[in-house]
Structures are given as structure tokens and as C-alpha cells.
Amino acid sequence: MALQPLLLEGRWQPPRHPAGSFRAVSPFTGTPLDEEYPISIFDEVERALRAGVLASEELPSLAVEKTADFFDLFARLIEERADAIVQIAHRETGLPEEPRLRNVELPRTTGQLRMAAEAVRERSWCRAVIDSRAGIRSMYGPLGGPVAVFGPGNFPLAFNAVAGGDFAAALAAGNPVIAKGHPLIPGTTRLLAETAFEAVTRAGLPPATVQMLYHVERDSGPSLVSHSLLAGTAFTGSRSAGLRLKEAADRAGKPIYLEMSSLNPLVLLPGALEERPGEIARELFESCALGAGQFCTKPGLVLLIRGRAADDFLAKVTELFRSSPPGVLSGRTVLDRLASSVESLRRHGAEILAGGRVAAGEGFRYANTLLRVAAATFSNAPQAFQAEAFGTASLVILAEDIEELCGALSHLEGSLAGSIYSQRGNFDEAAYSRVEARLRVKVGRLLNDRMPTGVAVSPAMNHGGPYPATGHPGFTAVGIPASLLRFAALRCYDGVRPHRLPPELKDRNPNGRMWRLIDGEWTRRDL
């Protein structure tokens, strides 16, 4: 069977000398699907880079409305092809067609694309600052070259390399995108790339504004992110893959934004456990089981203080983990990594309360797994107990008292999110203050009385956090327009003649609704 074509240099073309090929695998049966996809050699990566540079030079001369039109068109075409997209994403990931893919993830994807369109038209994202007395004006602009986007396998649409949040942010900021698909979902990525390319063409953007490779040779990733022609990188995926890319990009001085593993600690204070053990147990299980536990915001660590309420809660949540059928994991690697993480936790002294084994039957399934460890044991080897475990698995850390719980918190690595449950009244208030002081600096997003798995696409969202959850604590991957700032350079114009300024920095507000900071006042007015 012929290999599927690549989107390269502004056209679909057959791979010339592929390094190899691969197929997606059905998570339901473990058997390969029909279509065969090329693994690109570095020559194809370099062709994409050269074409991307030319596109990056063309883009600034076009009206930004074309980019906005592209996003709107792309969203509409995705909706028109929703059936086909949802079906192939389901076949490749095992995620339910409904509600997950059709009613949640697809609308989230098109919603993000439309927000990107609006951000491009409205222009406030670029944070124009005008100092009229000094004659100095600045704004964020594109990085000056193509941006590589490495998409993950767990959100085949909303984080897809060629349709997801990083893609939208990089392109909305004015950068062409070289999308590197995830090998679990080549068919989904191809269909989205076809749709994107049609929108590129119809909107009149340079054809190489969007390029897509399904997969590259192992060394090509680091070579791409450190290439002199590349402007920057976004990566969502495993810590090991992310750190390899980070090292290469850092050495070359190339910006890279990584969303890697995150354990998202949950602290359940005594008053909350006393007050509503069943409710919290249900919320915890549901959050852990969402998408078969393949959420980067899944609560992977649960901290609580020993006592009768904790025992009662643990009994309830253990029962939920035990009695619920396991979900389908998206790939063999996910399953193997989960099994090996659980095994490692057990070896280090964690006790298995539920699960802890591959589930019977066809396909990629692992029993819902809950583990427990004493806080003292955790604090003796904190690294060993913070291993990535993608899947429905969580580790309970049992402390003797609030002191010991705070001690354990101080050993935590950075996470995307963390949540504190407390009694509805003020019984837990003193403990909350102590916990919050420790947890606040460890997480990008702090929640109260709510599981971290819901990540609203809000301008106030932070889907980011301290290392190793991400590579930089100052940026968010979700939430337009803030997410655009990752793919932008600060550009100052000092004494530049007025007619040569970009529209965003001229005296006249370019559209009457863009926010600008003029002489210390945020305003939509002209200067």
C-alpha cells in the first residue's frame, strides 16, 4: 500500500525517501489499522524549515484579517467534517465518540480557533505600550521564522499539532507552523491537516503557512528544535521526550515551551473529609477516570491526615476504583509505562489499595489503581514517588498531622494544578493557610473544592506551572490571548518615524477596539 502523503512546501506530496513507515493501532484490539504513514528523514524537515522561513517573510505583508479568516474557515470546515474527524479520532485513541470527542473536544477545538480569529482581529494580545513623551512604542510580534508544534496523543483534536491550542497560538501570533503529529493519531492529524490546508488556500495565506509531518526519526526532533532556521517550539507530551527536546533547544538559544508530566496534588483537609467523604470520593474517582486517566491535570497525588474520617473516605474511594470497569488507553506505550510506574511505586513501598495489574480482555486496559504511602516514606524518597503514571492511577499520601503534610508538600515538584478541599465553614481555615503557602509556589493553578481536570478556555486560565510541569513558569498553554505570548518577541520602536510604525502602534487605534497602554492608561482611544 502506498504511504500517505505529507503536507510539505505548500502542497501534499508523497514522501521521497522515508526513513520507514508506521500504522496506527486500534486500542480496542491491539491490531494495526489499514493506512500506512511515512517516517520523515531530516531532509524533509529541512525542506519544511526553508519553506516555513519564506512563509514567515511573506506573512507580515499580508493583512492580519487573512489569518483571522483562516481560523474562522478552519473552524467551519472542521464542523462540516465532524463525523469523519470524530470517527477516526475514536478509532485511533479509543476515546468515546460521544460525549467526549463530538460534544466536548471538537467544540473546544473550533471554539479555540474562533477565539484565535477574534484575538487576531482585535489585536490586544500584542500588548501595545506607547510612551508618547519619550517617543518609544513597543508590542509583541512574531518570532521571525516557523514554529514547530509537537502535539500529544491524549487530546487528538483540542491539542492536535495541526488544530489545537499551540497551533492556534503560534499562528495567531504571526508564525507559520510546522506540525509534528503524534504517532498514535496519524489519520486524525492527516484529516485535520487536509482541512487546515484547504482553509489556508481559501484564506489566501502563503501555502507553506501550515506544514505537517506525521513522524520523524528519533534524532530529527532535537535537530529540528535547535535548527538555525527555526524560531521556536511548542511541545506537549512525556517528560522524557520533552527534556530531550528542551536540552537541544536550550543549547541553541531557541525558545521552547513544554507541557510535560504533572501530578496535580490534591489536599483533602480533615473538616472536608468529615463533612462529605462520599461526595469527594466520587469526584476524585471521576476525575482520575476521565479519558481513562489520560489528562495532564489528573490528580495523581492525594494528601490527607490520618484519622477516622480519612479511613472512611479511603474505604469509599477504594470501592469506587475497584468496582468500576477500566477505560481504554490510547496505546501500547501508555499501558506499558503505566504498568511500570505502578510497579516502581510498589517497589518503593506504596501499598496497592485497588488495581495494580493489567486488566483482562482485548486491547489496552489497566485496572483502576489506587495506592497508599505514609508521608514519612514519601518524604524520604520524594522523587521515586513522583513518577509519571498516565492512566487511572493515583497515590494517596497519608500524614500523621498537618506538620507532616506540609513537609511532604515542600518536596513536591512543580505541577500544572493543585487543589485544596476544606470544610464549607471555617473549620479548616488555619490548616488551609499553611497548606496554601506551600502549595501556591508549586502549581500554576490553585483550586478550591474542585478537581483540576476541567481546564476552561478563559483569558484568566493558567495551564502552565513551575518546572518540570512546563519549561517556564510565566506562560500558559491554554487561554487565548495569553497563550499567544509564548510565540512572540518584544519589539520596541524608538524614535521610528510615524508612517513606518506598525498599525498597532500608530497614533490612531487600528480598529477602535484594541486595548493599548498609552502613557500609563489602558485605553481604546486614539493617541
Place this chain on the structure above:
Amino acid sequence: MALQPLLLEGRWQPPRHPAGSFRAVSPFTGTPLDEEYPISIFDEVERALRAGVLASEELPSLAVEKTADFFDLFARLIEERADAIVQIAHRETGLPEEPRLRNVELPRTTGQLRMAAEAVRERSWCRAVIDSRAGIRSMYGPLGGPVAVFGPGNFPLAFNAVAGGDFAAALAAGNPVIAKGHPLIPGTTRLLAETAFEAVTRAGLPPATVQMLYHVERDSGPSLVSHSLLAGTAFTGSRSAGLRLKEAADRAGKPIYLEMSSLNPLVLLPGALEERPGEIARELFESCALGAGQFCTKPGLVLLIRGRAADDFLAKVTELFRSSPPGVLSGRTVLDRLASSVESLRRHGAEILAGGRVAAGEGFRYANTLLRVAAATFSNAPQAFQAEAFGTASLVILAEDIEELCGALSHLEGSLAGSIYSQRGNFDEAAYSRVEARLRVKVGRLLNDRMPTGVAVSPAMNHGGPYPATGHPGFTAVGIPASLLRFAALRCYDGVRPHRLPPELKDRNPNGRMWRLIDGEWTRRDL
């Protein structure tokens, strides 16, 4: 003679087991000055880190007004001690007491400190974003640990590790500072640290909010910036030292902001050279000679197109370089590096138009140096011609036509600033467009008809730029409040109970004048 004491763990204390000692050297005579300063062993670095962590845990519970008071007090105390500070800075750097140190750099330093006070009080720097419908609020907050500040030797006050822009930005964002002084200026740093510590004490900040080491062993720098207790680093200095620190910090996932070497290309278009050759020649020479050429924004590359006007201009500027007395360089290393850079440029084919040798007489002086190379030669070995040359030295790149000039521009590394001179009318407009498209993505700040050496402390300033001028193209080191964002983490509060929110995110505006982005509108009102 006893070694000078260190500011460590909240008090001045003698070094316990110094790794060695050093003295400052008079740039006028090359002879060592009296006082002897300790080189710290890593144990002292670790003590500073532990004390800094405790201070970072105390700071959030204090009213931010105390930090603001500190900055105001510090500024006032510096002014009270201006004579002593200016004298020692002059003795250690060779920079003129007047106007440079007393009338320019000292007021710039106190001005920055007062801007930091105002930024802390006004609070808009933290960019509060409130999404009231989703119940999500976010802002920037401190990194959660001490920040290391490595100061340079060329601006003994305004960029000093314990009084300069990075110091002010890191502390204004809520982080304790561990200042690592520059070995050229230990006496200046000590006097400023004494002043800072007095202000810390009087303002009621935790005593270890400001700590200072004069110098550390060679391996202690990388160990400090990658230490698990450190939150982040600011560095201003040479590229080689900066890259060593960057590699260590990157590997540990620690934020680091570097301001390294920068060549700051100048493009002189034909119409401008025809119109005002003498004026531009004088501006260029004065900009190159400012502070004996020890400015990170010194124009180190000058691009122009061959022709009669270029010849005329070159004759004029060469005469200025030749006929003016050389300035005093701040240290032996600066002199040696400059000599070796010029030698390297010559070896690769640059022709010396003026200077090119150590100047006669006492102290650290190098003849004002102007070099010339053909654009074709430059473009054949662009790296060799972009070596750091701190001092009054500049390389002219002569192109055959605008095509070749643009070709040379595409080989440029990132710079802090770049400037285009054009005819006052519109004669150069077509060439400007072509040059601007190339230059814009290579520099953080673009100027018209002005030399890059003046860096106004403006909210619209960008003293930053693409690698290797800095380590990240999205941040500025000068310009409060934007410079604070380097030392801040994005903190999101998702469904957090109202009374637990920080003052900046509560419904009520904390001071009635802070700007917040509430539901898409920048406003100073309450929610």
C-alpha cells in the same frame, strides 16, 4: 589586612573559610587598590540560599508597602552618600565622576528604585486578569525562592547587582535577592550593599531579603544558578560567562535571564550619507566612545553601500576615531579581550582604518578602533566578524548594493538594538522597507536616525532581544514595570473562595488605581 565582610544570612559577617581573596585595580595605573575582598566558597553560597528561602517564605505575609518603603529609603540613602559612592565607583572603573557617574548613572539608579517603589504600590505590574463568569482569576507573583543577580562591571551603579535594574525588578516582584558582585567593583558593591541593608532594616523587611557576595569560585556560579533552592537568575556580562550559567540553569529547569554581548547593527542608507555625513560621523563616534565603548548598546557593526557618499563619510568618521584620545577601560580583562577581538577581525580580513593597538601610557587604554570589511567577506564568515569587542571599536561592512547589504543582514545574530539612518525626505523609503524587514527580527529595539546607546527607562522600552543578545526574546531588562515579569510566575486561582484571594484579585480594587483586566475590559474599578 582583614578581608572585607560579607552580607550573609541577614548580617555582615567575616568570611569563614574564603577560597581566596582579590583586590580591585585602578584602571588609571593598573595597580591594586587597598581593600581586600573574599572569594566565597560554595558553603557560603548555600548559606545564602537557605537564608533566602526563609526570607521568601516571610515576604508574602508582609504588606507590600514595606517593600515600597525599602526602595524609597534605599534611593534616599544613596543620594545622601552620593559623594562616597561616586568616588569609589570612579576609582574602580575609571568612569568620569562628572557627568557620567554623579549626574547620569546615580540619578538613573535612584530613579529606577523609586519607579520600583511606585510599581510595588500601584500593583498593575502583576497583570491581574479576572474572568468573573468562569470564577477564574490570575496574576503574576514571586517565583517562590531567592533570585540570584549577577551584576556587570560597566555600569557600577545602574546595573549593580545590589542596586541596579535587575535587583530592583527581582525584589519588586517579591523575591529576596542574592547579589553576586562584579570583581571589578567590590568597593562600590560593598557600599551599595551597606546602604541597601540599612534600608532593609529600617523598612522592616526580613534581614536576608538582600544578601551579597563579592565573588565566588569558578564552579560556584553554575552550582548556584542550578541549585534546587534557587528560584531564578539575572545575569549581565560577557557571552562566555553567560552561556556557562545558562547551560547549568537550563539543565535544572531554572529560569535565567541573560543580557550578553550585542553588536547593535547600524544601517546608514545612501540618502542619509549624502545629506549629513559629518553629523552622522560625529554621532557614530560619540556613541562608540561613550563610557570608553563599554556599553552593551554600542554600535559595533555599521552597514553601508559603497559610493562617493560612503567614502566621504568614512573619511570623516575615521578622522574622528584617529584624532580623539582613547578612554580608560575598566579592567585588564576588558583591554585584553578587546585587543584579541580586534586581532581576530584583522586576521579574518578586516582592514584597520583607525587604532588597532594598545594606547601608550599608564592604565588600561586602547586606541579608538575602526575596521572595514567587504560585505561579501563578512557573509562568507559571519560568525568570525561578530565577535564581542567591548571598547571603542566598530566594524564597517561595505556592500556593493542594497541586495548585498540585505544579504549581510540575514547573517546577523540577535542584538539588543539596531538603527536605520535615512534621508530626511523619502529618498531612502524603498531601501528602508527592505532593510527593516530583515533587521526587525534581529533586534529587540529598532531606532531611526539615532544611535542605540541611550536606553531610556520607559514602560515602552525593550532592552532585550533575540539570542544571543539575551536568553529569551520576550523580556526586557530595562523599563519598569515590564522588567518585573522576568522574576514572576503566573498564578491562577480557580474557584478559590473570595476571602482567600490575594488583594490584587479580590472584587475590590486594592488601592483604587491598579489596572486590572476584568471580563475583557482594562479598568481601575472594583468588580
